[in-house]
Amino acid sequence: MSYQTLLDAVIKGDIKAATEETLKAVEAGEKAQDILDQGLIEAMNIVGDKFSKGAIFVPQMLRSAKTMQECVEALKSHFQENAMTTKGKIVIGTVKGDLHDIGKNLVRMMLEGAGFSIIDLGVDVAPEIFVDKIKEAKADVLGMSALLSTTMPSMSLTIKALADSGLRDDVKVIIGGAPVTRKFAEDIGADSYAPDAGSAVFEAKKLLNIT
Amino acid sequence: MLIVGENINTSRRRIAEAVEKQDAEFIIQIAKNQTDAGADFIDVNAGTFVGRETEYLSWLVKTVQDAVDLPLCLDSPSPKALSEAIKHHRGEPMINSISLEKDRFQGLLPVITSQPCKVVALCMAQTSMPTTADERVTVAAELIEKLTSAGVAFEDIYIDPLVQPISVDVNMGNAVLEAIQRIMETFPGIHTICGLSNISYGLPLRKLVNRNFLALAMARGLSAAILDPTDKRLMATLLSTRMILGKDDYCGDFIDAYQNGIINKD
Numbered sequence: 010m011s012y013q014t015l016l017d018a019v020i021k022g023d024i025k026a027a028t029e030e031t032l033k034a035v036e037a038g039e040k041a042q043d044i045l046d047q048g049l050i051e052a053m054n055i056v057g058d059k060f061s062k063g064a065i066f067v068p069q070m071l072r073s074a075k076t077m078q079e080c081v082e083a084l085k086s087h088f089q090e091n092a093m094t095t096k097g098k099i100v101i102g103t104v105k106g107d108l109h110d111i112g113k114n115l116v117r118m119m120l121e122g123a124g125f126s127i128i129d130l131g132v133d134v135a136p137e138i139f140v141d142k143i144k145e146a147k148a149d150v151l152g153m154s155a156l157l158s159t160t161m162p163s164m165s166l167t168i169k170a171l172a173d174s175g176l177r178d179d180v181k182v183i184i185g186g187a188p189v190t191r192k193f194a195e196d197i198g199a200d201s202y203a204p205d206a207g208s209a210v211f212e213a214k215k216l217l218n219i220t
Numbered sequence: 221m222l223i224v225g226e227n228i229n230t231s232r233r234r235i236a237e238a239v240e241k242q243d244a245e246f247i248i249q250i251a252k253n254q255t256d257a258g259a260d261f262i263d264v265n266a267g268t269f270v271g272r273e274t275e276y277l278s279w280l281v282k283t284v285q286d287a288v289d290l291p292l293c294l295d296s297p298s299p300k301a302l303s304e305a306i307k308h309h310r311g312e313p314m315i316n317s318i319s320l321e322k323d324r325f326q327g328l329l330p331v332i333t334s335q336p337c338k339v340v341a342l343c344m345a346q347t348s349m350p351t352t353a354d355e356r357v358t359v360a361a362e363l364i365e366k367l368t369s370a371g372v373a374f375e376d377i378y379i380d381p382l383v384q385p386i387s388v389d390v391n392m393g394n395a396v397l398e399a400i401q402r403i404m405e406t407f408p409g410i411h412t413i414c415g416l417s418n419i420s421y422g423l424p425l426r427k428l429v430n431r432n433f434l435a436l437a438m439a440r441g442l443s444a445a446i447l448d449p450t451d452k453r454l455m456a457t458l459l460s461t462r463m464i465l466g467k468d469d470y471c472g473d474f475i476d477a478y479q480n481g482i483i484n485k486d
Contacts, residue, residue: 067387067422106323108349111388111421133347158267159298188231188268 010039012048015080019052020059022072024079031080041087042094045124049077049084053122054210061207067115070206074118095126097217100142101152102130103186104163109156112186115206116152123210125150136163136170143171143180150181150213158188165197181216185209221462222261222444224293224314225254226415228280229265239266239276247280248287255288257449257482261314262288264305265295274301281308293340293446299327312336316446317380318367319344320359325366333371340413341367342380343399349382351389356381356399357406364407378413378444379403386429387422393433397440404441413444416454431457438465456483 015034018027034044056073059065085093099120103113110132117127128146130138143151151171155161164184171177183201184194194202201216203209214220227250230236238246251262262284266276273296281292285308293314294305302315317340318328332339343350343359350356360379368374381399384392396419400412414437420429431454434445438461447454455477463474477483 066424067385071388106321108321108344108347110349111385115388157297158270158273161270188270193270 010034010037012044012051015044015048016052016055019049019073019076019080020056022069022076024076027076027080028083031083035084035087041084042092044084045081045093049080050122050124053077053119056122057119057207057210061205061211070115071118074122077122078118096124096214096219097149098126098128098146099150099152099213100128100130100139100146100148101154102134102139103132103154103156104160104167105133105135106163107155107157107160108132109154109186112156112206113152113154116154116185116203116209119206119210120152120213123214125213136167139167140170140174140176143176144174148180149217150183152209152213153182153184155184155186155189161186161188161193164189164199168198181213183209183212183216221438221442221458221467222411222413223259223449223458224261224263224316224413224444224446225251225257225259225449226263226446227254227448227450228263228284229295230268230276231265236268239269239280242279244283244286247283251284251288251290253450254448255290257455259290259449261293262290263293263295263316263446266301267296267298273298274304277301277305278308281305285310297324299324299331302328303331306331306335306337312338314338314340314378316340317342318363320346320362320366322346329370332367336376338376338378339367339372340378340380343382349384351384351395353395353398353402356395357402360399360403361406364410374407375409375411378411380414381412383414383416383418383433385421385423386419393419393436397436400437400442401440404443411443412441413446414442415446427451427453430454434458435461438462452483453485456485459483 015030018030060070103110117129121127153164181200184199185203191202201212203212230239264280266273269276291311291313293316294302295316296302315332315337319342341363343356345359381396383396386392416430416434419433420426435457459474459477462468463471468474
């Protein structure tokens with residue numbers, strides 16, 4: 010089945026058309042996982058790529074992400090119990106002392122759009138909270154965000170806390186936020202750095218060796 | 221309308237390079253350009269240098285005031301950097317900024333109450349960012365109460381209503397514009413201040429969006445802005461808006477600026 014109409018609807022951000030197309034595909038006998046992978050996640054790949062190239066802007070990206078999430082909701086009942094596979098589990102949050110969340114929320118939406126399962130711890134997240142959740146969820150990736158340079162040291166403290174808990178080798182760490190740089194990421198021993206939500210998806214896939 | 225010149229910010233690559241190399245001449249030139257363009261305060265911000273902010277902020281204060289006779293706006297979320305930088309400041313600075321976040325409030329209060337200064341009070345609560353006009357007005361009221369109780373002069377307070385990007389939520393413009401109006405009405409004599417660039421984050425044609433936002437904010441009573449005074453189109457918007465709001469006798473400032481070539485494009 011060609012998913013072009015569904016792809017177009019998600020990219021355009023047309024929730025009504027996209028959810029209709031999703032259900033049409035189900036009725037046509039397509040497997041829910043295929044619709045998710047080839048119709049929805051693929052659409053968000055295209056969206057992320059366009060965003061990174063500057064062809065579309067934040068509002069379009071948000072609209073597409075919301076559209077995709079509506080379609081996923083519509084699909085959920087058509088998956089057998091626990092049959093929806095995700096690309097991996099990611100814990101994200103804004104670090105301790107920092108209340109900014111706009112960037113982090115965009116990253117969350119794009120990672121969800123890419124097929125990852127996200128646990129969003131919100132803002133002002135202390136190192137031990139990150140560590141506990143990573144342990145509990147057996148997360149594959151930790152994403153940390155900071156908008157204040159004064160809170161960036163908490164990223165380093167969190168990485169250290171992971172090491173102290175013996176978890177450092179089990180989880181990949183990616184960081185971002187306006188004052189954060191690739192050099193800072195290297196200096197504190199993070200695995201990766203992403204300057205925006207589109208690149209965050211690219212980096213997360215790279216870290217987990219996923220296409 | 222009070223103008224704070226925003227250009228000396230190490231998030232700009234050329235400024236960061238100059239600060240690292242201690243290129244005083246370059247920094248002084250940026251300060252002078254803004255002074256000539258009509259700035260009342262010169263903002264200095266070294267916040268991108270994690271670990272060296274205190275040192276660099278103090279260097280900026282000394283360097284700028286060696287050449288320029290304006291007060292500075294000391295811009296940092298770090299009480300440590302601010303309390304050190306203020307020691308080098310000649311005259312009455314503006315401190316940018318305090319908020320209700322506990323560490324920030326407690327850490328900065330001694331600094332702003334121990335010498336005359338203006339203070340930007342950012343409408344950020346303890347645990348979250350405001351999303352509505354109501355939340356902003358509530359935080360503003362609490363900030364004004366706490367600051368004046370601690371001895372800060374009412375007229376020294378500049379409330380920053382916390383501008384958030386339209387691209388993420390199309391209600392963010394109205395939220396902040398309504399907040400400005402209500403704060404000015406509820407607390408006669410208070411000042412309000414904001415930067416412009418947050419509103420346009422994530423959109424194309426950012427300068428256009430920023431200057432339209434400035435005009436709308438001014439119409440709601442905004443009393444001060446942190447912006448680039450060397451941006452002629454922006455200053456043209458500021459001057460023409462001021463004039464339209466009835467604050468420019470005989471349209472004198474606007475026409476002067478035109479005749480002196482300070483603004484020349486419509």
